[in-house]
Amino acid sequence: MSDAKQRAEMLLQEALREQTAKRYDNAVELYRKSIEVFPTAEAFTFLGWTYSFMGKLDEAIMECHRAIAVDPTFGNPYNDIGSYLMKQGHLEEAIEWLEKAKAAPRYEPRHYPYLNLARLYLALGRFEEAHREFSQAHFLHHELFSPSAPPGGAPTDSVH
Numbered sequence: 001m002s003d004a005k006q007r008a009e010m011l012l013q014e015a016l017r018e019q020t021a022k023r024y025d026n027a028v029e030l031y032r033k034s035i036e037v038f039p040t041a042e043a044f045t046f047l048g049w050t051y052s053f054m055g056k057l058d059e060a061i062m063e064c065h066r067a068i069a070v071d072p073t074f075g076n077p078y079n080d081i082g083s084y085l086m087k088q089g090h091l092e093e094a095i096e097w098l099e100k101a102k103a104a105p106r107y108e109p110r111h112y113p114y115l116n117l118a119r120l121y122l123a124l125g126r127f128e129e130a131h132r133e134f135s136q137a138h139f140l141h142h143e144l145f146s147p148s149a150p151p152g153g154a155p156t157d158s159v160h
Helices: 003-020 024-037 041-053 057-070 076-087 091-103 112-123 127-140
Strands: none
Touching (some): 003 024, 003 041, 024 041, 041 076, 076 091, 076 112, 091 112, 112 127
């Protein structure tokens, strides 16, 4: 790994710690520094995720587009765009992005876009499609639906 890539990864990890501690302004600054040193799809995606916590969904979507430009095989920004569009009430538009997340070769946790699509289809009254997506999410991550899962089972908010 090159020195620049190592430095960028170190900044990314520091940014994640700041984000987890809800120090979003610090996290944004560190993600930007990471991107300056060595741009990665992960750094752009996580920067977008931080913006979403700050209520800046348009900026979050823009960063996800940048992530896709860096690495179109990385599925997380597709799911995140779909999730942000859902939060903005653009349900039909979100479908395309969530389907792209499902098809992405490099994506973990694989079940998230299925859960988001299931919630979306429920909101649209498309129950058969919602059932199909929940079933696929269960297949991919059966522990989420097990009796030992947290109360409420599957998340009720969109997932990243």
